[in-house]
Amino acid sequence: MQYLPNIIFIILLIVGVGFFVKNISKLRRNIFLGKEASLTDNKPRRWKNMAKIALGQSKMVVRPIAGALHIIVYISFVIINIEVLEIILDGIFGTHRLFAVLGPVYSFLIGSFEILAFLVIVAVVIFWIRRNVIKLKRFFKPEMEGWPKKDGNLILYIELVLMLLFLTMNAADYQLQQMGADHYVAAGSFPISSFIAPIFENVSVSTLIIIERTAWWAHIAGILFFLNYLYYSKHLHILLAFPNTYYGRLTPKGQFKNLQSVTDEVRMMMDPDADPYAEPAEDAAVPDKFGASDVQDLSWVQLMNAYTCTECGRCTSECPANQTGKKLSPRKIMMDTRDRLEEVGKIIDENNGEFKDDGKQLLNDYISPEELWACTSCNACVEACPISIDPLSIIMDMRQYLVMEQSAAPTDLNNMMGNIENNGAPWPFNQMDRLNWSKES
Amino acid sequence: MASELKVPTMAEFFASGTVPEVLFWVGCAGSFDDRAKKITKAFVKILNKANVSFAVLGTEESCTGDPAKRAGNEFLFQMQAVTNIEVLNAYEIKKIVTACPHCFNTIKNEYPGLGGNYEVVHHTQFLKQLLTEGRISMEGGTFKGKRITFHDPCYLGRANGVYEAPRDLIRKLDAELVEMKNCKQKGLCCGAGGAQMFKEPEKGDKDVNIERTEQALETKPDIIAAGCPFCNTMMTDGVKNKEKEDAVEVMDIAEMIATAEDL
Structure with a gap:
């Protein structure tokens, strides 16, 4: 029976990690429902971008307060994971504070974890105040109502509880060490939890062990829960920010991609030898749909963008259309894309791996033409995103569908395009008059 | 005020067998919009004063296709682009200056993929360069x-x-x-x-x-x-x-x- 805790721990670990792996493979499958995008070029530049933007958090600090707080939580998250490694090994082997053999290095590590955990608590409390007391505008747009708001707070609560459990565990351990309890070797330094320990002064050793063990188990169970919560929340950015910045665009922001399917058609039209009456070959592929009306028409990078979005709303708060009260919100574009992709993924799961038309699509059922037409293509949202998400590219792809597949442009734009076609200018002026300005005084 | 504007066209250069230093892409606004025409003229005055050898396409210029592309009409954009590129390549244009950032962006970034490769500068960059080279004071x-x-x-x-x-x-x-x-x-x-x-x-x-x-x-x-x-x-x-x-x-x-x- 003495191995029971080890066995329970290993089962917990396998279930927790196994479920996570299952969800990640679903995530991967959903992302690759998107169209191919060849992004194997410029590897050194891509690694550099990832190092700078994701690892180095370079764009987070554009907003200094949120940036600094985020860096605290981020660094702590990464570093405290060393402690998680010890906890996992202890759990598997039934040891206690396995890394204590490191001596002064261990004390330094535990001391740093404690200080970081305390800083995380401070940061999380400030984050919570920003969302719930100060009510920063960007957290209160229509798309944030309901689950997204709850999700944001839940993540803060989970992080808070995890840190409190960690400190409670250490405080009880520290007290047990002071009391010279068996098994609790004097190891580590406890700059924060030594302030909590005094409340345990009159507690018996056996009760303290229960407290320490409960905190230990709850802490690791909480971490496994959080790992699995990621897929169901906006919090996937802690993983996806890395590939997302790696695959982020390297070309100038003003450069919109030229559609190859259109280029092929245009080349044929301009080719004097092409036969305009030629029948398409029997086995010719169905021509590509122009633009995007649903998630499968987008590229896998755009779909990864959607899963990466953590709904911070920096894009929306910089968007000129949103600032002036229009319906468009770049964050909503990303959230809608992700929600629709999840819906498509569910349909695939329910139909043995095949997608069955559910009569819905991203366009109209999620994103309205009114939102799409409000965009000025100014790239403020792209610039604002701290992890290289590009909402503008989705807006443009959907405009292409509206115009080229549905001829559903606003009348004014149809007039403008008619003018370009007829006289080579967006206004109804004759091309032969183009140089008149040079003769006018 | 200064004398009349000198606005040579590419066709004129071509006829005389010479090549200008730079092509001035005027753009639709610069050609037709009353307010923007003043900008065009101001820029030409500076070019004239600095004795810059430049030319315009004049009636051979057409919309770059930028507004069509941003509106979602990729087809119209590419038709415009390919037509313009044919004209530009026929004149063997190497360098283009324009006072319109939309034309600048489209020709610089989106034309190369369709066969149009030029050095493209915005007029403020060009003026800065003239200044550095001491050609305008x-x-x-x-x-x-x-x-x-x-x-x-x-x-x-x-x-x-x-x-x-x-x-x-x-x-x-x-x-x-x-x-x-x-x-x-x-x-x-x-x-x-x-x-x-x-x-x-x-x-x-x-x-x-x-x-x-x-x-x-x-x-x-x-x-x-x-x-x-x-x-x-x-x-x-x-x-x-x-x-x-x-x-x-x-x-x-x-x-x-x-x-x-x-x-």
């Missing part, structure tokens, strides 16, 4: 001490990372350059981009150009400097809306230099 006289704020065109700034050339020119005019709360990477759009220039805005609380004009007016400027004919229109309308047209002028940087030089 700028006396700040007229603008000395004036408060000038520069509105970054999205397709020059964020889209292509050109922030300093226009600012360097303003500083050269001995003017006091004051920045708006949103500038450079964080510059706020004037509201014209993405083909918005050609349609009514969607329902909202306010027009984008009014928001931007308010930001500009907060700096208490004498002049709002622009580097794009569409921004110029939007900001001019904004200033009129705020009934400040007597106190605040909206000027293109080329116009400021031409004025300073008394051209």
Whole structure:
């Protein structure tokens, strides 16, 4: 029976990690429902971008307060994971504070974890105040109502509880060490939890062990829960920010991609030898749909963008259309894309791996033409995103569908395009008059 | 005032068997819009004064296709692009300057993929270069001490990372350059981009150009400097809306230099 805790721990670990792996493979499958995008070029530049933007958090600090707080939580998250490694090994082997053999290095590590955990608590409390007391505008747009708001707070609560459990565990351990309890070797330094320990002064050793063990188990169970919560929340950015910045665009922001399917058609039209009456070959592929009306028409990078979005709303708060009260919100574009992709993924799961038309699509059922037409293509949202998400590219792809597949442009734009076609200018002026300005005084 | 404008066309150069240093891509606004034509003329005056050998396409120029592309009509865009590229390549154009950031962005970034490879510069970059090479001299006289704020065109700034050339020119005019709360990477759009220039805005609380004009007016400027004919229109309308047209002028940087030089 003495191995029971080890066995329970290993089962917990396998279930927790196994479920996570299952969800990640679903995530991967959903992302690759998107169209191919060849992004194997410029590897050194891509690694550099990832190092700078994701690892180095370079764009987070554009907003200094949120940036600094985020860096605290981020660094702590990464570093405290060393402690998680010890906890996992202890759990598997039934040891206690396995890394204590490191001596002064261990004390330094535990001391740093404690200080970081305390800083995380401070940061999380400030984050919570920003969302719930100060009510920063960007957290209160229509798309944030309901689950997204709850999700944001839940993540803060989970992080808070995890840190409190960690400190409670250490405080009880520290007290047990002071009391010279068996098994609790004097190891580590406890700059924060030594302030909590005094409340345990009159507690018996056996009760303290229960407290320490409960905190230990709850802490690791909480971490496994959080790992699995990621897929169901906006919090996937802690993983996806890395590939997302790696695959982020390297070309100038003003450069919109030229559609190859259109280029092929245009080349044929301009080719004097092409036969305009030629029948398409029997086995010719169905021509590509122009633009995007649903998630499968987008590229896998755009779909990864959607899963990466953590709904911070920096894009929306910089968007000129949103600032002036229009319906468009770049964050909503990303959230809608992700929600629709999840819906498509569910349909695939329910139909043995095949997608069955559910009569819905991203366009109209999620994103309205009114939102799409409000965009000025100014790239403020792209610039604002701290992890290289590009909402503008989705807006443009959907405009292409509206115009080229549905001829559903606003009348004014149809007039403008008619003018370009007829006289080579967006206004109804004759091309032969183009140089008149040079003769006018 | 100075003598008549000298505006040679590519066809004329071609006929005489010579090649200009640079092609001036005028753009639709610069050719047809009354306000933008003044910018075109101001820029030509500077080019004439500096004896720059340049040419325009004149009646052989056509819309780059930018508004069509941003509106989602890739087909129309590529038709325009391919036609323009044929003309440009036939004249063996190497270098293009334009006073319109939309034309600049499209020709520079989107034409290469369709067979049009040129060195493309915005007129503020070109003017800066003329200045560095000593081909124009700028006396700040007229603008000395004036408060000038520069509105970054999205397709020059964020889209292509050109922030300093226009600012360097303003500083050269001995003017006091004051920045708006949103500038450079964080510059706020004037509201014209993405083909918005050609349609009514969607329902909202306010027009984008009014928001931007308010930001500009907060700096208490004498002049709002622009580097794009569409921004110029939007900001001019904004200033009129705020009934400040007597106190605040909206000027293109080329116009400021031409004025300073008394051209």
